[in-house]
Each structure stands twice: as structure tokens, then as C-alpha cells.
Amino acid sequence: MDGLAHQIIAGIAxxxxxxxxxxxxxxxxxxxxxxxxxxxxxATLSTFIAWYLVTEGVPYWLAxxxxxxxxxxxxxxxxxxxxxxxxxxxPLTHVGxxxxxxxxxxxxxxxxxxxxxxxxxxxxxxxRPLMGGLVSAHELGTTAVTLVVLMLIFVxxxxxxxxxxxxxxxxxxRSARLVGINVGMMLxxxxxxxxxxxxxxxxxxxxxxxLDPTMMLGILLYAFAGALLGGIDNPGxxxxxxxxxxxxxxxxxxxxxxxxxxxxxxxIIIISVLLVRPAGLFGRVVLSRV
Amino acid sequence: MNTTRRSLLLGxxxxxxxxxxxxxxxxxxxxxxxxxxIRIGSTNALSGPVSSYSVISRSxxxxxxxxxxxxxxxxxxxxxxxxxxxxxxxxTLEQTRRLVEQDRVAxxxxxxxxxxxxxxxxxxxxxxxxxxxxATGADKWANPREFPWTIGFQPSYRVEAQIxxxxxxxxxxxxxxxxxxxxDDFGKDYLNGVRDVLGARFDAMVKTATNExxxxxxxSQIVQLQGTGADVLICGIVPRHAAQAIRRVHDxxxxxxxxxxxxxxxxxxxxxxxxxxxxxxxxTSDFRKDQSDPAWANDAGMxxxxxxxxxxxxxxxxxxxxxxxxxxxxxTMIQVLRNCGTDFTRENVMKQATSLAPLELPTxxxxxxxxxxxxxYNVGRQMxxxxxxxxxxxxxxxxxxxxxx
Numbered sequence: 119m120d121g122l123a124h125q126i127i128a129g130i131a132x133x134x135x136x137x138x139x140x141x142x143x144x145x146x147x148x149x150x151x152x153x154x155x156x157x158x159x160x161a162t163l164s165t166f167i168a169w170y171l172v173t174e175g176v177p178y179w180l181a182x183x184x185x186x187x188x189x190x191x192x193x194x195x196x197x198x199x200x201x202x203x204x205x206x207x208x209p210l211t212h213v214g215x216x217x218x219x220x221x222x223x224x225x226x227x228x229x230x231x232x233x234x235x236x237x238x239x240x241x242x243x244x245x246r247p248l249m250g251g252l253v254s255a256h257e258l259g260t261t262a263v264t265l266v267v268l269m270l271i272f273v274x275x276x277x278x279x280x281x282x283x284x285x286x287x288x289x290x291x292r293s294a295r296l297v298g299i300n301v302g303m304m305l306x307x308x309x310x311x312x313x314x315x316x317x318x319x320x321x322x323x324x325x326x327x328x329l330d331p332t333m334m335l336g337i338l339l340y341a342f343a344g345a346l347l348g349g350i351d352n353p354g355x356x357x358x359x360x361x362x363x364x365x366x367x368x369x370x371x372x373x374x375x376x377x378x379x380x381x382x383x384x385x386i387i388i389i390s391v392l393l394v395r396p397a398g399l400f401g402r403v404v405l406s407r408v
Numbered sequence: 409m410n411t412t413r414r415s416l417l418l419g420x421x422x423x424x425x426x427x428x429x430x431x432x433x434x435x436x437x438x439x440x441x442x443x444x445x446i447r448i449g450s451t452n453a454l455s456g457p458v459s460s461y462s463v464i465s466r467s468x469x470x471x472x473x474x475x476x477x478x479x480x481x482x483x484x485x486x487x488x489x490x491x492x493x494x495x496x497x498x499x500t501l502e503q504t505r506r507l508v509e510q511d512r513v514a515x516x517x518x519x520x521x522x523x524x525x526x527x528x529x530x531x532x533x534x535x536x537x538x539x540x541x542x543a544t545g546a547d548k549w550a551n552p553r554e555f556p557w558t559i560g561f562q563p564s565y566r567v568e569a570q571i572x573x574x575x576x577x578x579x580x581x582x583x584x585x586x587x588x589x590x591x592d593d594f595g596k597d598y599l600n601g602v603r604d605v606l607g608a609r610f611d612a613m614v615k616t617a618t619n620e621x622x623x624x625x626x627x628s629q630i631v632q633l634q635g636t637g638a639d640v641l642i643c644g645i646v647p648r649h650a651a652q653a654i655r656r657v658h659d660x661x662x663x664x665x666x667x668x669x670x671x672x673x674x675x676x677x678x679x680x681x682x683x684x685x686x687x688x689x690x691x692t693s694d695f696r697k698d699q700s701d702p703a704w705a706n707d708a709g710m711x712x713x714x715x716x717x718x719x720x721x722x723x724x725x726x727x728x729x730x731x732x733x734x735x736x737x738x739x740t741m742i743q744v745l746r747n748c749g750t751d752f753t754r755e756n757v758m759k760q761a762t763s764l765a766p767l768e769l770p771t772x773x774x775x776x777x778x779x780x781x782x783x784x785y786n787v788g789r790q791m792x793x794x795x796x797x798x799x800x801x802x803x804x805x806x807x808x809x810x811x812x813x
Contacts, residue, residue, distance in 0.1 A: 120635070121631070121632070121635035124631045124634075124635065125628060125631055125632070128627040128628055128631050129628065131627065132624065132625050132627060132628070135624060135625075136624075228457055233457045233458070234676070234677050235647055235648050235651065235677050235678070235681055236681070237680065237681040252627075252631070252659075252660065254659065323624075326624075326625060326652075327624050327625060327648065327652065328648050328651055328652070328681050330648060335622055336620070336622035336623055336624045337624045339622075340624065367628070368627075368628040368631075371628050371629075371632075372628060372631075372632050376618075377617045377618045377619065377628070377629055377632070378591055378618050380619075380620070380623065380628070381620050381622065381623070
């Protein structure tokens with residue numbers, strides 16, 4: 119019984135990581151209606167920027183917010199320079215660009231910062247292990263940060279004019295433009311915000327899994343499963359989905375399929391959600407009349 | 409015999425290929441050997457993510473340069489050719505074919521990497537080109553029955569696991585062992601090594617868990633193994649996961665006898681990220697003299713190596729243990745060439761490489777001897793255990809030899 123409780127607690131701790139990355143995926147989807155395959159690599163690059171700032175002596179929180187700002191600019195620039203030219207191209211072109219971005223950013227990060235594992239600092243420290251050493255103060259802090267970001271995103275999309283405009287631009291660019299929304303600006307903003315949320319996720323994840331250029335590779339898959347499970351257009355759902363995937367993965371690995379098939383559990387979640395309930399558990403089913 | 413269309417075509421093709429082969433072989437005693445030169449080939453990651461290993465080839469170039477300056481071997485100079493494969497198996501195959509078919513090297517030496525060497529394993533054996541002293545710790549290179557032309561160098565992961573299991577049986581005969589290994593060739597060598605030593609007792613004594621290289625964390629596996637009541641933990645995992653495991657085991661208050669693969673013990677990459685104080689007591693193994701160990705500050709062998717570095721590789725970082733590794737592998741190669749006398753045919757090179765009398769090397773721990781027999785291709789098969797004291801690794805106990813299997 120002890121083992122079960124431990125697996126659940128460890129699962130919630132890992133789930134917090136998935137939840138923060140899932141949130142970044144929701145952000146980009148809300149803002150552009152695309153899934154950006156390079157989201158993980160962009161977040162890793164941002165984390166390296168933060169790491170560089172911190173090792174250069176910048177205080178943690180200053181580096182934290184500076185990184186968010188820098189990432190916002192990088193994200194918006196990527197949209198302006200790389201995606202604007204293919205704006206009206208078919209989806210396959212976008213997929214191509216995303217995969218290209220993934221390779222370029224991933225390798226550039228390794229080239230600039232090297233491939234060795236690095237320690238990333240955490241602002242959340244405690245003197246003694248919490249809950250039998252299964253949860254670190256950092257993991258609790260991560261969950262708090264994730265919830266704060268979730269609140270901000272929710273408020274932004276629900277109650278601000280900018281958020282509404284962004285959703286409109288993503289959902290129906292033509293009508294949005296007709297009612298006077300600057301669609302191009304919205305898309306660039308959306309990319310910037312998604313990169314910023316990704317940067318937060320990266321900085322929260324890195325102290326747990328250690329920083330290297332491939333840090334996000336595995337996480338992104340689980341985060342994607344979490345986002346789909348909760349609903350890719352629902353920030354709250356995606357966070358819950360992230361936690362659920364963390365726990366499910368551990369329980370299935372420990373008691374059902376064995377550790378060898380843990381990764382498969384995430385893939386099965388993705389496929390089952392897409393087959394049974396494509397909008398996710400908390401997603402809204404959108405009907406469009408054509 | 410059943411003659412099919414396919415077998416006929418194959419036969420015809422092979423016949424045509426034989427006829428079409430121009431008679432390029434110059435008048436010489438053996439491939440890659442001329443009146444005053446032996447050509448030796450190698451591949452390494454001179455670029456890309458693991459290019460830090462490229463210093464191994466730089467060291468070999470310098471060592472062969474020294475050999476040539478001292479008059480060469482068997483009256484011949486060594487011409488060492490290295491190509492970059494970027495650690496990508498398809499490129500390893502391409503560059504190795506270039507070495508064998510265009511440059512016509514006598515043999516290949518100390519090529520880097522497990523996936524890369526796997527890509528040319530069959531090719532080298534079909535062509536009967538000696539594939540010597542590979543720079544990888546996989547155990548599959550010690551398989552003389554199926555792959556007689558391939559031989560490794562350093563103690564394999566499997567030998568390492570055998571050494572841990574022997575130590576465990578010696579210290580804790582009734583141990584309950586938790587084994588965490590990465591679910592691939594690398595990790596499975598640890599499973600095989602422990603099984604080699606425990607034999608029929610394996611199922612009763614060992615509980616296993618696996619992880620994938622892409623797993624974000626391995627917390628769940630650690631929790632699971634602790635839950636089995638294990639008092640010994642052996643980990644065959646990569647550095648990032650190793651740092652996580654050391655930290656998590658410590659934070660949970662679990663105090664098993666803790667063995668960590670010597671792939672993942674770097675002070676800067678694993679122990680410091682995990683928290684140096686959290687890894688106190690972790691056990692691993694080595695076969696080299698560690699430059700940072702004060703015991704070797706005035707060691708004759710290490711001084712010989714330092715002199716070589718100063719003279720031939722003044723730019724090289726003397727703290728990089730790839731150099732001490734390369735020096736040992738290079739000297740082993742030179743010894744094999746000396747043993748060849750003046751007969752550098754591929755058959756004789758292979759014969760000498762696989763019947764090497766025990767040889768102590770300046771950069772390896774005292775008492776460790778590399779050797780080979782036609783039936784045992786584990787060239788390095790001994791190691792000494794070492795324990796993390798919070799600042800550095802401390803050697804303890806005797807040299808232990810892996811079980812022969």
C-alpha cells in the first residue's frame with residue numbers, strides 16, 4: 119500500500135512537469151491553431167539563456183523575467199521571419215517548417231552551449247526532504263508556478279480584449295480581419311507568448327531532469343498526451359491532463375504493463391483520446407457550419 | 409538441390425562481379441602493407457555532439473608519430489588515417505568502406521562508438537578485415553565464434569556488472585538486489601553480467617526495473633525498487649538519469665549498497681549536479697589511473713605519459729582521461745604490431761591481436777593486464793572498485809576479474 123501511495127506522489131511530482139509544458143502547447147494552439155513541434159526545443163534554448171544569465175551572476179528572479187522577455191522576442195521574431203512567408207501555405211508546409219525549426223534550434227543549442235549535463239538552479243529550497251523525499255520543495259514550487267501561469271492565461275484569454283482578439287485571429291482569420299483585428303500582429307504576439315510560457319516551463323523542468331539540449335525530447339511527448347487528454351483548447355484541462363498522465367504512467371508502469379512499456383502508455387493515451395473523444399475530457403466540441 | 413531463379417541470378421551476379429574486378433592489387437605482401445609502410449584506418453566523431461572523444465584519434469596520431477620517429481615497426485612506418493563519422497552509423501559504414509576499399513588499409517583500429525561499430529560489424533567480418541580494439545564498452549565485440557575479426561578493448565559493461573556481482577556475493581551473500589538498467593544493448597549488458605555470476609540464484613535475489621533513454625525522470629523506477637526491500641542497487645543508466653537516481657535515492661532516505669555504471673560517474677557531469685554530498689558511498693569501478701588521484705602524482709607510468717603529452721600534444725588537456733585511455737589502447741596496438749614480426753598479413757595481425765600475452769600499461773591501474781586468447785576476446789577484464797567520498801573517487805579493495813563466460 120505504501121508503494122502505491124509513493125507511486126502516486128512521485129507521479130504527481132512528474133505530472134507537474136508535464137502540466138507546465140502542456141500549458142505551453144495549449145498556449146500556441148489557442149493563439150495559432152497549430153501544434154508547434156519545436157516548442158520543446160525553443161523552451162530548452164530559453165532555459166539555456168537563463169542558465170547563462172545565472173552563471174554570469176545575474177540574480178535568479180531577474181534572470182527568470184529577463185529570459186521570459188527574451189523568449190517572447192525570439193518567439194515573435196520566428197513568427198515574423200519564418201512563418202509569415204508561408205502563412206497561406208498548406209498545413210504540410212507548416213509541419214515542415216516546425217520540424218526544420220526543431221532540428222535547427224536543437225542543434226544550435228548544442229553547438230552554442232555544449233551537450234554536457236548542467237545543473238540549473240531552483241529558487242525553491244527546503245532544508246529537509248518533503249513527504250519521505252518523494253517530493254522536493256522545487257516540485258511544489260513548480261506546481262504553484264504552473265497554477266499561477268494557468269490563472270494568468272485563463273484571465274488573459276477570457277477577460278481581456280487582446281486575448282479575445284487572439285482567439286478570434288486563430289479561429290477565423292478572415293472574419294477577424296474584417297472586424298478590424300490585426301491578425302498578423304496577433305499571430306506574432308501568440309508566438310511570443312507561447313515562447314514565454316515555454317520558457318517558464320523549461321526553467322521549472324530543468325532543476326528536476328537536469329539541463330541538456332535533449333532535455334525536452336521525452337517530456338514533450340507526455341505533455342502532448344496530457345494536453346490532448348485534458349483538451350488542447352482548455353488550459354485548465356491540459357494542466358489536469360498533465361498531472362493525470364504523470365500518475366497513470368507510474369501506476370501502469372509499476373502495476374500493469376511494467377516499466378518497459380511506460381512510454382507506450384503515453385502513446386496509447388494520445389491515440390485513445392483522438393479516437394474516442396478528440397476534444398479531450400474538458401475540451402469544447404466545436405461545431406462549425408460550412 | 410533446389411535451383412531457383414533467384415539463386416541462379418545471385419550466382420550469375422557474383423560470377424560477374426568476380427570477373428569484373430580489375431586486378432588492382434599491387435605487388436605487395438598484404439593489403440595495406442608496402443615496402444616501407446603499414447596503413448591503419450579509424451573513424452571517430454571528429455564533429456558533432458560527442459566530438460569530445462576526438463582527442464582519442466589525436467592521441468593515436470601522436471603516438472604513431474613517435475613510433476615512426478623511433479624507427480617504426482618491423483622496418484615500416486605507420487600511416488594512420490582517421491575519418492570523421494560524426495557518430496552517425498551510416499557515415500561510419502561509408503567511411504570504413506572508403507578506408508578498406510579506396511585507401512586499402514591493412515586493418516582498422518579503435519573506432520569509436522557502439523552504434524557506429526555495430527554498423528560495420530558484419531562488413532568487417534565478411535571482408536575479413538581486422539576490426540581491432542574498439543573504443544566502446546559493449547560486450548558484443550567479444551564473440552569469437554560468430555565475429556572472429558572483431559575484438560574490443562576496455563572491460564565491457566558486462567564484465568563490469570560481473571565484477572559488481574562478485575563483490576556483492578563476497579560482502580553480502582544474502583543481498584536483495586535491485587537492478588535498474590536502460591532498456592537497450594548498453595543497459596542489458598548489466599542484466600547479463602549480473603546473471604552470469606548469480607546463475608540459478610538470479611531470480612531469487614534480483615528484482616529489475618528498466619527505463620528508456622527518453623524518460624524524463626526515473627523516480628517511479630527508484631520507488632518501485634525500494635518497495636521490493638532491496639538492500640543493494642545497481643544502475644546501468646546514462647549520466648542524466650544517474651544524477652537523478654543518486655539525488656532521489658538520497659532524498660528518500662534509502663541507503664542501499666549503491667553501484668553506478670562507470671559510464672556515469674564524472675564528477676562534473678554526474679556527481680556535482682546530483683549534489684556531491686548526496687553521492688557519498690556510491691561505488692563504481694575503473695581500470696585507468698585517474699589524473700586527479702594524488703597517488704599518481706609521481707608515478708613512473710603516468711610520468712611517461714605526461715612526457716609524451718608535453719612533447720607531442722602540448723595543447724592537450726592533461727585532465728582529460730580520454731588521453732590516458734588512448735595511450736593504453738595505442739600501446740596495446742603497437743605491442744601487437746611488434747608481435748607480428750615482419751608478417752603484417754591480415755591473418756597474422758588478427759592472430760597476434762587475439763593471443764596477446766598479459767601486458768601491463770603505464771596509464772592503467774597496477775595489476776591490471778590486458779590480454780587475449782583465441783577463445784576469450786575480453787582484452788580488458790579486470791577493474792578495481794572505487795567509492796565516492798563527497799569530493800573524489802577513492803579506490804579500495806583488490807583488482808577483481810570478471811567471470812569468464
